[in-house]
Amino acid sequence: MSESGITGYGTYLPSFKISRKLIADENSWAIPALRSLGKGHRRFCSWDEDAITMGVESLRSCLQSQPSINVNSLIFASTSAPYADYQNATSVALAADLPPDLKVMDVAGSLRASTSALITALHSNSNGTSYIVASDKRRAKPGSIQEIQYAAGSATLAVGSENIIAKFVDSHSIVTQFIDHYRSGEQNYDYSWEERWIRDEGYLKIVPQTVAKLLNKTNISADEISYFCMPGSISRLGITLAKRIGINADAVVDNLMPEVGDTGTPQALLIFTAALEKAKPGEKILLVGFGAGCDAILFECTEAIANYKPDLNLSDVIDSGESVEKYTQFLSFSDEFSVDWGMRAEFDSKVAISQLYRAQDQMSGFNGGQCPDCKTTQFPVLATCVNCGSTSKQVSIRLADIEAKVSTFTQDYLQYYPAPPMYWGLVQFKNDARLLMEIVGVRQNELRVGDELKMVYRIKQKDQKRGLHRYFWKATPVYSQGS
Amino acid sequence: MATGIKDKVAIIGMGCTKFGERWDAGSEHLAVEAFTEALTDAGIEKNQIGAAWYGSALDNVNVGNSAIPLSTALRFEGIPVSRVENMCATGTEALRGAVYAVAAGAVDIALAIGVEKLKDTGFGGLPPIFKGTFNDLWLPYGSAPAGFAQLASGYQSKYKLNREDFKKSLAHVSWKSHQNGVHNPKAHLQRAIDMDSILTAPIIAEPLGLYDCCGVSDGAACAIVTTPEIAKSLGKTDLVSIKALQLSLSAGRESGMADWDASYVRNTRIASQNAYKEAGIKNPRQELDMIEVHDCFSVTELVTMEDLAISNDGEAVKDILDGFYDADGGVPCQIDGGLKCFGHPIAASGLRMAYEGYLQLLGRAGDRQLDKVDLALTHNLGGVPYNGVAAVSIIGRYNN
Structure with missing residues (x-):
């Protein structure tokens, strides 16, 4: 088997965050005990984000830092993927402009899906690049501990055999029917057992046992590990486990709980990327995944890591973000609270699926066209060129990564929009393309004609009746870069 | 070689309903109300009408598609009735259809009618x-306001x-129309609004506030057209x-x-230049006596003053604030109150504007009658400024 390892990574966190104290205070009339958990913030999605859109963004971030070489496969790991039967991985791959000659699959079943997918890719004897995209938007009942702990986010790892920054040493996995939490296919929310039992009977027994087997077969001692990446939401879990396993306490990587929260499947990978950002050549990283068993994966950083520049620095992303002060806004964006939007919200938004298929290059890939006769770049691509009327087939040009600016805009307070006011206007791309777009992530009154914009993949409209949402690209001011 | 439409067709009768929240009336009642007035005005029998063009824009909230709702409402059995739709230019499209049919000699007398019932949606706005x-x-x-x-x-x-x-210049646009609307018994809104209320109204789509937006209402308007020769044979003098x-x-x-x-609407510029050429107008600022423009939003009217080449580019703000478009200004604009006071039952608006021009030309505009009117321009703008349809019509005294 040829050498394999991590060749790149990307992350995405939704920009919105809410203070846990606010959540605790809002529910304190009913659950006063939540107050003890009211520290720090958790990230949450805007109304138009889900596991697919966040996955696209973390994959794009990965591709920014390391252009794709001989792309082989994409595995999408999520326990909150929007579709049970409609390949989520395909949507992610096409929006991120991966080539159509591609193996894809969705994996789910436990929060360990991300590390299990990673092990699969690391063990596959392929010469190309595989992308592991983990993404979750975790639902929680208002007033629950989960509401305070859970979060949303995504991480992507590129696995390959060239330009490796962290070489795969070995892994070990075990399975056991340990149910710390579960959710049946018919349910919206996780059901969790007592935290003390989860810690003492679960994490503190299952993780050391798995790690011991891995260390034994690789002939590496625990104190050689420089970075211990341990997901989970229990406080001091990493420290307690490190002590039990024999890993140095300072090797424990922050689990991102204080200012991000438990993002689910991406949590392990996000912690891992935080380690990769700091790691030096030769250092060893232990990555653990937990859920109905355990994955333990060992990496050793190569010389190449010294020169690797991520698209975004996770700590910068964590430091940015926009604090939301209204609890019902958080609930509404999280689909836990139904605002009466009035009759304008009643209009049907059924997707014409056959039309969507005809236009998938434009809608998913954000591919405009360039007229072969007059060279005008345009979106949408219609039967004739916007400039010269030529019917010649246009050359596909992707707009998602082209610099753009605000040409015109307004704040629309009249139209139904789940996050009013709706900003929209003409967006001018540097390559001459121009189109009307929604502009999201605008802080109040901070948008001006001429402001720079970047493109993000989002839900355009939700079809509440049939569940097939419209996804399209939106523009966002560059000041919200990375958040 | 095309010779244009100038003076080939005369209007011999017009009708216009009271516009407003017509909870008492459906589309068919509105159509009958406008048609009855026009038929009386024309002094002809219904069976003299050879063809009709019916405009209705929003079939999903109105009476549905096809022209059958109109042929049924007016009991037009066995004559050609067509439905036209071209967004806010729908009323003018109906007029084009009827006028062209008469000019072509296909029929002697034709009807153009625009009817829109918007107030059965259960909410405000379009x-x-x-x-x-x-x-x-x-x-x-x-x-729509966000588009504009x-x-x-x-x-x-x-x-x-x-x-x-x-905002002050936009507010003057609305203030002026409300001043005019006071004198029009058929307007939806017939009261003056002070500048302060306009400037401090809630924002609908930045920078447009509530009073920068026209209302939504129900209404119908229609025109009966024929050739000048037939008009004369019917005993008509003082032809429009x-x-x-x-x-x-x-x-x-x-x-x-x-x-x-x-900063402008390209379609209005093209349509107005073509209209001036067709009508033989060299200097619209000097020659036009009144204009009824598509003031769906105050900003639309503002840029339209430049698009019609009445104000120079960049000078509409000054002209507006100087009162050039007020009732006593150089070119009175929206002397009937405009969309601002009539509201905008989409298919009816174009013909409602022509109705005001027609009344003014015939000296029948009551308290708001202007001193001298020989040429009146109407303008509709459908869709959105960056993707739409502009209609420009000019009517005047028949001089031949």
């Missing part, structure tokens, strides 16, 4: 409009106007004739290419 299965996949689903507010963004940016000064009927539509350039700066 209902969301279907943009097609392809556009719905990507176009932002914005409101893009002009405000472009105009302010181009002429480097601060928001406060710009069609001088120009022009239309211009977007083909995607404004919203799809970089060269449009959003």
Whole structure:
């Protein structure tokens, strides 16, 4: 088997965050005990984000830092993927402009899906690049501990055999029917057992046992590990486990709980990327995944890591973000609270699926066209060129990564929009393309004609009746870069 | 070689309902109300009408598609009745159909009628409009005021106007129309509004506030047209004739290419220049006696003053604040109160504007009668400024 390892990574966190104290205070009339958990913030999605859109963004971030070489496969790991039967991985791959000659699959079943997918890719004897995209938007009942702990986010790892920054040493996995939490296919929310039992009977027994087997077969001692990446939401879990396993306490990587929260499947990978950002050549990283068993994966950083520049620095992303002060806004964006939007919200938004298929290059890939006769770049691509009327087939040009600016805009307070006011206007791309777009992530009154914009993949409209949402690209001011 | 429509067709009768929240009336009642007035005005029998063009824009909230709702309402059995729809230019489209049929000699007398019943939706404002299965996949689903507010963004940016000064000129547009609407018993809103209320009204789509937006109402208007010769044979003197009927539509350039700066509406410029040529008008600022323009939003009227080449580019703000378009100004604009006071039952608006021109030309405009009217211009703008349809019509005294 040829050498394999991590060749790149990307992350995405939704920009919105809410203070846990606010959540605790809002529910304190009913659950006063939540107050003890009211520290720090958790990230949450805007109304138009889900596991697919966040996955696209973390994959794009990965591709920014390391252009794709001989792309082989994409595995999408999520326990909150929007579709049970409609390949989520395909949507992610096409929006991120991966080539159509591609193996894809969705994996789910436990929060360990991300590390299990990673092990699969690391063990596959392929010469190309595989992308592991983990993404979750975790639902929680208002007033629950989960509401305070859970979060949303995504991480992507590129696995390959060239330009490796962290070489795969070995892994070990075990399975056991340990149910710390579960959710049946018919349910919206996780059901969790007592935290003390989860810690003492679960994490503190299952993780050391798995790690011991891995260390034994690789002939590496625990104190050689420089970075211990341990997901989970229990406080001091990493420290307690490190002590039990024999890993140095300072090797424990922050689990991102204080200012991000438990993002689910991406949590392990996000912690891992935080380690990769700091790691030096030769250092060893232990990555653990937990859920109905355990994955333990060992990496050793190569010389190449010294020169690797991520698209975004996770700590910068964590430091940015926009604090939301209204609890019902958080609930509404999280689909836990139904605002009466009035009759304008009643209009049907059924997707014409056959039309969507005809236009998938434009809608998913954000591919405009360039007229072969007059060279005008345009979106949408219609039967004739916007400039010269030529019917010649246009050359596909992707707009998602082209610099753009605000040409015109307004704040629309009249139209139904789940996050009013709706900003929209003409967006001018540097390559001459121009189109009307929604502009999201605008802080109040901070948008001006001429402001720079970047493109993000989002839900355009939700079809509440049939569940097939419209996804399209939106523009966002560059000041919200990375958040 | 085309010779244009000038003086080939005369209007011999017009009708217009009271516009407003017509809870008492459906589309068919509105159609009958407008038609009855026009038929009486024309002094002809219904069976003398050879063909009809019926405009209705929003079939999903109105009486449905086809012209059958009109042929049924007016009991037009066995004559050609066509339904036309071209957004806010729908009423003018109906007039074009009837006028062209008469000019072609296909019929002696034709009817143009626009009817719109909007107040059966259960909420204020226009209902969301279907943009097609392809556009719905990507176009932002914005409101009409937000579509026109893009002009405000472009105009302010181009002429480097601060928001406060710009808002004042927009407010004057609405203030002036409300002043005029007081004198029109058929207007929906017949009261004056002070500047302060306009400036401090809640924002609908930045920078447009509530009073920068026209209302939504129900209404119908119609015209009966024939040749000048037949008009004379019917005993008509003091004829009003069609001088120009022009239309211009977007083909995607404004919203799809970089060269449009959003400070003007290209279609209005094209349609008005063609209309001036057709009508033989050299200097519209001097020659036009009144204009009824598509003031769906105050900013639309502001840029239209430049698009019609009555104000120079960048000078509409000054002309408006100077009162040039007020009732006693150089070119009175919206002397009947405009869309601002009538509201905008979409298909009826174009013909409602022509109705005011017709009344003014015949000296029948009551308290708001202007001293001298020989030429009147009407203007409709459908869709949005960057992707729409503009209609410019000119009517005047028949001189031959």
